[in-house]
Amino acid sequence: NPPEFKPPKLPTSLSSCARVFAVTSGKGGVGKSTTCVNLAVALARIGLRVGLLDADVHGPSVPTLMGLSGRPVTDGEKKMLPMENHGVRCQSMGFLLPPGRASTWRGPMVSGALTTMINDTRWGDVEVLMVDMPPGTGDAQISISQKLPLTGAVVVSTPQALASEVASRGIDMYERIRTPVLGVIENMAYYEEKDGTRAYVFGKGGARATAEARGVEFLGEVPLDGDIRARSDEGAPIVVADADGDVARIYRSIAQRL
Ligand code: ADP
Numbered sequence: 001n002p003p004e005f006k007p008p009k010l011p012t013s014l015s016s017c018a019r020v021f022a023v024t025s026g027k028g029g030v031g032k033s034t035t036c037v038n039l040a041v042a043l044a045r046i047g048l049r050v051g052l053l054d055a056d057v058h059g060p061s062v063p064t065l066m067g068l069s070g071r072p073v074t075d076g077e078k079k080m081l082p083m084e085n086h087g088v089r090c091q092s093m094g095f096l097l098p099p100g101r102a103s104t105w106r107g108p109m110v111s112g113a114l115t116t117m118i119n120d121t122r123w124g125d126v127e128v129l130m131v132d133m134p135p136g137t138g139d140a141q142i143s144i145s146q147k148l149p150l151t152g153a154v155v156v157s158t159p160q161a162l163a164s165e166v167a168s169r170g171i172d173m174y175e176r177i178r179t180p181v182l183g184v185i186e187n188m189a190y191y192e193e194k195d196g197t198r199a200y201v202f203g204k205g206g207a208r209a210t211a212e213a214r215g216v217e218f219l220g221e222v223p224l225d226g227d228i229r230a231r232s233d234e235g236a237p238i239v240v241a242d243a244d245g246d247v248a249r250i251y252r253s254i255a256q257r258l
Pocket residue numbers: 025027028029030031032033034035061187188222223224225226228229230232233
């Protein structure tokens with residue numbers, strides 16, 4: 001167990017932020033960023049002032065998913081104004097590195113970058129901060145939990161056995177660092193055919209079973225849907241692009257449970 005873990009205080013840059021949610025996954029490619037972005041937009045649509053911190057320093061995807069590019073403007077006090085779209089204030093390494101440049105930073109520099117993005121951004125009166133975590137259960141996760149008082153972690157997994165096993169390790173890590181796990185979201189849970197029948201492409205119910213086995217909440221299932229992918233690539237999350245659709249309704253109902 002990590003020694004004497006004490007949750008940090010809220011940084012002054014986020015002094016009005018009542019809730020900080022870490023959206024996590026044990027492994028990459030399960031749709032963590034897609035889920036995080038859609039939940040952030042759904043929360044903004046509910047009427048909350050929402051911030052979105054892309055903590056995936058090595059693989060930032062928030063700029064693309066939110067349809068944002070360019071560099072944040074710096075004010076007279078050397079604070080960066082967050083980049084805003086779809087009613088969500090965003091900060092990401094993707095805005096700070098030259099286009100196409102990979103960050104090859106190791107632990108201490110990643111930690112420094114996270115501190116900069118948290119403390120030197122003019123988050124203003126943000127009420128909820130969504131943190132798109134890097135995949136895995138390592139350095140960056142611990143680093144975030146030392147910089148931000150996490151209200152809780154939301155674990156995204158596909159139904160596949162391997163993904164669910166990895167999700168289970170993710171839950172274990174948050175329990176060790178005494179961060180409540182708010183629940184598990186099963187992404188790519190099923191594919192709905194035109195006639196309404198469901199195909200369980202990645203297996204059935206693995207993430208739900210993991211939530212039950214670990215005694216955490218199951219927050220809902222998001223289907224495998226070509227429009228989710230297409231809208232993400234276009235930088236207009238499906239929650240805004242097709243706000244009245246079934247998928248948007250699913251994201252909204254999960255957001256309301258946070
Ligand atoms: P992660 O953050 O876990 O690495 P991403 O959010 O980047 O995963 O998603 C990986 C890929 O899967 C992306 O191309 C994304 O558009 C796609 N994707 C995510 N969720 C869904 C879904 N429910 N249906 C269809 N495609 C999805």
